[in-house]
Amino acid sequence: MSPKLNLISNQRRLVPWGNAQYVKPKKTIICQHGEDECYLNTIHACAISIWPDPRKHFNFIYCIENQGLPIKDNQHSDGMEAVWKACSARSGMDQKLIKDCYDSGYGRKLLLQYATETDHLYPKHLYVPWVTVNNQPLYDKYEDFITYVCNAYKDKDLVRACLSNSLKVTEEKFSRSPVCYVEIRSQIQQRLHCCSGGT
Numbered sequence: 001m002s003p004k005l006n007l008i009s010n011q012r013r014l015v016p017w018g019n020a021q022y023v024k025p026k027k028t029i030i031c032q033h034g035e036d037e038c039y040l041n042t043i044h045a046c047a048i049s050i051w052p053d054p055r056k057h058f059n060f061i062y063c064i065e066n067q068g069l070p071i072k073d074n075q076h077s078d079g080m081e082a083v084w085k086a087c088s089a090r091s092g093m094d095q096k097l098i099k100d101c102y103d104s105g106y107g108r109k110l111l112l113q114y115a116t117e118t119d120h121l122y123p124k125h126l127y128v129p130w131v132t133v134n135n136q137p138l139y140d141k142y143e144d145f146i147t148y149v150c151n152a153y154k155d156k157d158l159v160r161a162c163l164s165n166s167l168k169v170t171e172e173k174f175s176r177s178p179v180c181y182v183e184i185r186s187q188i189q190q191r192l193h194c195c196s197g198g199t
Contacts, residue, residue: 013054014061016044017114018128019182029111032180036080038111040064043084045110046101051093063087127181 019032020041031037044064047057067083088095101107118125123137131142133152138145150162 014044014048014058015114015117016041016048016061017111017118019180020111020115022112022115029108029115032182039080040084042102042107042111043098045114046098046107047088047093049106049110050097050101056091056093060084060087060091060093063090125182 018037018041020038021030022028023030029038031041044057044061047060051057051060064084064087067087084098085095088098101110121130121132121137122135125137126139129142131138131145133145133148138148141148146162153162
């Protein structure tokens with residue numbers, strides 16, 4: 001399973017935190033799908049920081065997310081490093097900048113900023129992807145987010161994606177991509193306690 005992202009669309013940016021949790025007493029980040037997800041979330045955060053233009057970092061993140069590699073719980077595999085390096089080469093992004101960000105601990109600092117931002121969403125996010133437009137979550141209509149963004153767009157010069165006549169919000173059911181719900185904090189803390197040698 002690929003790492004999940006929160007998409008905060010009113011600011012047109014990706015937030016690579018997903019359903020991760022920060023356990024303060026141990027200063028540990030626990031990702032829902034294990035160490036590989038945490039690793040790639042950090043790589044995403046570094047890329048977003050280094051290349052803030054969404055057109056640049058989005059292509060890189062999209063490439064990583066669409067490799068179809070399973071994430072193995074509780075371990076970081078060398079395959080994940082090969083994936084992001086291949087995607088950085090394809091995107092023309094300097095691998096050394098990303099690696100330096102990760103190795104220096106700056107990527108972790110960025111993740112903790114995303115954690116704070118995600119924790120302060122109102123209403124709280126229930127699953128990923130969690131898409132908001134003008135601070136309002138789209139809930140299960142996230143696949144139709146372009147329509148919501150276009151309807152909320154205030155500039156008289158509409159962007160090309162909004163010019164389609166087929167854009168209108170409908171209540172009819174459509175095929176939805178799966179969502180990944182937030183784990184109950186007690187389950188994560190129990191897993192952390194168990195994995196850290198607790199009884």
